[in-house]
Amino acid sequence: MAEVKKGPLFITNTLTRRKEEFIPLNPPHVGLYVCGPTVYSDVHLGNVRSFITFDILYRWLSHLGYNVRYVRNITDVGHLVDDVDAGEDKIAKRARLEQLEPMEIVQKYTNGFHDVMRLFNLRNPNIEPTATAHLIDQIGMVERIVKNGYAYEANGSVYFDVPKYAEKFAYGELSGRKIDELLSNTRDTEGMEEKRSPLDFAIWKKADPHHLMKWPSPWSEGFPGWHLECSAMSTKYLGQTFDIHGGGMDLKFPHHECEIAQSVAADGHAPVRYWMHGNMLTVNGRKMAKSEGNGFTPEELLTGNHKLLEKGYSAMTVRFFMLQCHYASTLDFSNAAMQAAEKGLERMMKAVALLDSLKPVPGEVADVASLEERCYAAMNDDMNTPVMIAELFEGVRIINSVNDGNMAMDAQGIARLKGLFHSMLFDVLGIQSTIGATNGANDETALDGLVKEFIRMRAEAKAKKDFATGDAIRDRLVALGILLKDTKEGTTWERA
RNA sequence: GGUCGCGUGGCCGAGUGGCUAGGCACAGCUCUGCAAAAGCUGCUACUGCGGUUCGAAUCCGCACGCGACCUCCA
Structure with missing residues (x-):
């Protein structure tokens, strides 16, 4: 296995305003x-x-x-x-x-x-x-x-x-x-x-x-x-x-x-x-600060309960969003940028989840060592997390291609890639798995939509006088803790 | 006013004297019963004006626009 160069680390020393070897x-x-x-x-x-x-x-x-x-x-x-x-x-x-x-x-x-x-x-x-x-x-x-x-x-x-x-x-x-x-x-x-x-x-x-x-x-x-x-x-x-x-x-x-x-x-x-x-986090180009009154708390962020927020975002989405920008640059908060980060993170996490079930594909093997080396180079260059994330997305492409059988990789390469994501994404960037861990507000919205869909299907069945199906839907939902209530205005639901 | 920094494609954001950043969005294709996912391809930008250079978005100057700090807002 090729040796990966791990140092030296360079950081910007604001005392000299220069990048210096640490x-x-x-x-x-x-x-x-x-x-x-x-x-x-x-x-x-x-x-x-x-x-x-x-x-x-x-x-x-x-x-x-x-x-x-x-x-x-x-x-x-x-x-x-x-x-x-x-x-x-x-x-x-x-x-x-x-x-x-x-x-x-x-x-x-x-x-x-x-x-x-x-x-x-x-x-x-x-x-x-x-x-x-x-x-x-x-x-x-x-x-x-x-x-x-x-x-x-x-x-x-x-x-x-x-x-x-x-x-x-x-x-x-x-x-x-x-x-x-x-x-x-x-x-x-x-x-x-x-x-x-x-x-x-x-x-x-x-x-x-x-x-x-x-x-x-x-x-x-x-x-x-x-x-x-x-x-x-x-x-x-x-x-x-x-x-x-x-x-x-x-x-x-x-x-x-x-x-x-x-x-x-x-x-x-x-x-x-x-x-x-x-550097500072800005909102509409202005520093987020208590004195500006343009800050929001993590709780508001998660629930989306703030006038600046279109929806709630998970803590990991925010972390990922922030790391896609270099620490020494100002970063402007916006809903569009957050949603872009949310989708990007989701794609990355799905690829990481695939690593566990990835089967080796024969042929000329993709070069994981070089990817690893570029990750080290990015971080050693004044903690350039956005570049490292770009490299990790290259890894995502490789994972998906191997998964589709369009790119070759042996078991050793898969193991190494898995190790790379664990150390760089989880240990170094501190991203936690978000699979199945969407935030509470989104869960509620999805659940509500889901139950309403069942209510609609049950209404169709009842309209066709298929009461057996209608009752079955109601009974099975009760078993799952969802109680349907038929009212004059239509069917509503609540947790049993 | 002073000091420091910034101005990159539809959006967010790296980087840099000559070589595709990346993500999101968008379009086409492959795959596919349909869709989704995934892959491939395309969209190839660097505030403006001068200058240095074989060559600058990258260096220098000026202009315009923006931000942070300027003594108690960690």
Whole structure:
């Protein structure tokens, strides 16, 4: 059997804006950190896309034989909402609205998040740290930054001194910003009067008296700054410098930029060797976001119960749809595109199901090894899932042709093809079998149509005075749990 | 306004200095009692205008259109 070349892996490093060969710091170990959700509301489909992107990365690195430590945080410390709600904790606000304890909110939406991750078949991270459980680490990091002279205290809050940091280090290198451009372009934000420079950001914030989530610290009763938890927790679990940090494109600035500054200021090391950013899911060309109000929840997606949805789509259809686009490109959601993905996935799954019953066909055998090699090449080229899926469709064509007896393949080739689909489609792309697993809404529609067809046939029989057939239809349906009811308006049905 | 990115066939979306992406849709054919499925074939595009080049959709410039980010919307 031909050997398949499995490496090397190239990924786009947003720090250098170039595709680079991925070389781990301490092979075969790989440290991967991904920014997780803030658990104060339901995740929407745009969030899901981002997590799927890094799920694929995790799966691919594992497939290549790396021992990955995948850390994805849960942000359960509330942060400021916006100017209108200045000073109020996001989670506390929601808690008041719903008459719940803040940690109850956190638990509720954490559970919801996990349900969604399961639904879309995402693998669990190895460590899922919460911000509230790492206050000591965050306070320690603030202390190191202060000690090194890159932060100052003002009225119980501690701010990162960006201009001072920028004297020595390249603040803005990740997002391509320049200090003077940023300065000429600032907005008034909360805590402005305490900051020495408008570019400074809070790493510890003193809490208002009515603030619900707050903790003691050397500076005040308060809470950690927005960017701090990722820095503190990634350092704790992956080290001062680790391999890959991922997140959505919208986190590049300021969040990730500040993470770099915090780590350098605290420990003197650039924290991350490869930065990776997933692009946005758009709806009608606009970013899907809570603030846009154009998001829908996974539940709405499944049932189709949303004004943007013509029908319901299964989680696997969505996953497949998303993987047909490269992670670094924006992807526009539309019903037409979803339906195209649904049909394509169905065709692929039917072919995969055929693999089990495929009989060898004598002759010159189709080249599975080359197909396998192209799959590796696609994934190693910056996780090009759309190209890999294109290759898998080539596999679908081969399967169907062999099944029709129009293409030759020996038992070995069939086994290899089966292995290829299992590893690439199921293990790497994380697609689960959808045979017979259409979503609930579609099932109901089909069942209703089916029963109505029987009702029509029974009406025909009764019209011909063939009551034996009519009664037989009714009795057999009852045996299946379907109860027919003859009314003045016609026959209706319900579950017995 | 600044920064970054995008503009591909009916639709969604890869890719790239010279070679068919793929999916969906559509048309014809094979198969077939009919249909479906499957296979084969066709539809062969790269916003516009200049430039570099033997050759560009792919590199450069300009224009037009669109998007993301611009300090607390993870």
